Structure formats: structure tokens, C-alpha cells
Amino acid sequence: xxxxxxxxxxxxxxxxxxxxxxxxxxxxxxxxxxxxxxxxxxxxxxxxxxxxxxxxxxxxxxxxxxxxxxxxxxxxxxxxxxxxxxxxxxxxxxxxxxxxxxxxxxxxxxxxxxxx
Amino acid sequence: xxxxxxxxxxxxxxxxxxxxxxxxxxxxxxxxxxxxxxxxxxxxxxxxxxxxxxxxxxxxxxxxxxxxxxxxxxxxxxxxxxxxxxxxxxxxxxxxxxxxxxxxxxxxxxxxxxxxx
Numbered sequence: 558x559x560x561x562x563x564x565x566x567x568x569x570x571x572x573x574x575x576x577x578x579x580x581x582x583x584x585x586x587x588x589x590x591x592x593x594x595x596x597x598x599x600x601x602x603x604x605x606x607x608x609x610x611x612x613x614x615x616x617x618x619x620x621x622x623x624x625x626x627x628x629x630x631x632x633x634x635x636x637x638x639x640x641x642x643x644x645x646x647x648x649x650x651x652x653x654x655x656x657x658x659x660x661x662x663x664x665x666x667x668x669x670x671x672x673x
Numbered sequence: 674x675x676x677x678x679x680x681x682x683x684x685x686x687x688x689x690x691x692x693x694x695x696x697x698x699x700x701x702x703x704x705x706x707x708x709x710x711x712x713x714x715x716x717x718x719x720x721x722x723x724x725x726x727x728x729x730x731x732x733x734x735x736x737x738x739x740x741x742x743x744x745x746x747x748x749x750x751x752x753x754x755x756x757x758x759x760x761x762x763x764x765x766x767x768x769x770x771x772x773x774x775x776x777x778x779x780x781x782x783x784x785x786x787x788x789x790x
Contacts, residue, residue: 600763
């Protein structure tokens with residue numbers, strides 16, 4: 558298991574502003590991921606946060622809208638830029654651990670974002 | 674490409690009854706399969722995972738799931754539901770091989786489990 562924390566836990570933001578979400582893992586991991594969970598829906602992968610290189614974005618997500626940093630093996634940030642009400646979602650980070658029985662992703666508690 | 678289908682967006686059971694949440698997957702290579710649970714206003718908690726070892730996987734809180742390759746299924750069961758099991762459950766698949774898709778989780782749409790007295 559792992560301890561993954563996110564800051565902030567929730568925020569209410571104005572249209573046109575940006576919010577940076579932090580994700581901290583209690584041990585070093587190679588792979589970290591960012592997901593979006595829109596209201597009443599499942600999780601969709603935004604990007605893979607790669608340490609020492611640019612993030613890898615999924616179809617429909619772009620770096621200008623969701624810039625990601627990964628300065629070391631325990632930390633990552635996701636910025637939601639130029640926000641609109643459609644960005645209101647829960648944003649979750651995850652970290653992949655390799656151990657007995659294969660690879661497992663553990664999730665942070667999520668950041669609940671409301672854009673007015 | 675991989676995908677997951679969860680049959681039934683809502684399942685309601687009585688306390689003490691069998692819980693059965695259905696998950697079917699599609700994957701071009703042998704998959705890893707997971708069940709996660711999300712309680713209201715919380716993140717995802719791992720219930721159990723299949724990673725090509727035993728086909729019957731036991732998880733936390735009395736849940737288990739059986740990998741059936743012939744049926745491409747990974748249904749979640751619990752013999753006796755408890756009120757505290759009320760939550761949303763997500764089935765997810767990832768590829769267990771290398772390449773650009775490695776590690777990425779694809780989630781089903783989720784099943785909300787209601788347990789009534």
C-alpha cells in the first residue's frame with residue numbers, strides 16, 4: 558500500500574483563472590498518473606507524469622490546458638488553466654507500485670474543483 | 674485497445690444478501706484487472722486485483738472476484754452484504770505488457786451499490 562496526498566482537497570474558482578493541484582507520494586515511484594472524474598461519471602486518464610521528461614497526454618487533453626510537472630520521484634502537479642464551468646470535476650492522482658503480484662495503482666483522495 | 678463494461682449502473686441488495694457486480698473486459702493482450710471502491714466524497718480504494726496468478730482473487734472486506742478468460746469477465750462478489758458496503762464500485766483494466774499503454778488504467782462506468790436493511 559501507499560500514502561498519497563493531494564492539495565487542495567477542494568476549491569471553488571472563477572472562470573478564466575488557473576489552479577495547481579499537488580500530489581505527494583510517501584515513497585519513490587516511476588509512474589504517476591492524473592485522472593479526471595466528471596460529475597456522476599467514471600475516471601478518465603488525462604496524462605502520465607514522467608519524471609525528467611514531458612508528460613504523455615491522452616487523446617482530448619493538451620499540455621496548454623493541463624500542464625503537468627514531475628520534478629522528482631515522489632511529487633507531481635497538475636494545473637487546470639483558463640478554467641470554465643466544464644472543468645468542474647474531481648481530479649485524482651495515482652502512483653504505480655511494482656511488487657509481489659505485479660503492478661498496482663494507488664490513488665490520492667482527489668481534488669474537488671468547482672468553477673463558477 | 675482495452676475497454677471495460679460494467680453491467681448495471683445501480684445494484685440494490687438487502688443486508689445479508691449476495692452481492693454480484695458484473696464486469697466484462699476487452700483486451701488484445703493478457704490484462705491486469707482491478708476492482709476499486711469509492712465511498713462518497715473520497716478517493717478510490719483498491720479492493721482486489723488479478724495479475725495472471727490465481728484466477729480466484731480474494732480482496733479486502735470479504736470481496737472476491739474470479740477471472741474467466743473464456744467469458745472475458747471479472748465479476749465481483751461478496752456472500753453477505755453489509756450496510757457499510759454501500760458505495761460506487763469501479764472495474765478497471767490495464768495491460769500487463771510493455772509499450773505505450775503500459776500502466777494505463779481504463780475504467781468501467783461504475784456501479785452504485787445500495788444496501789437496504
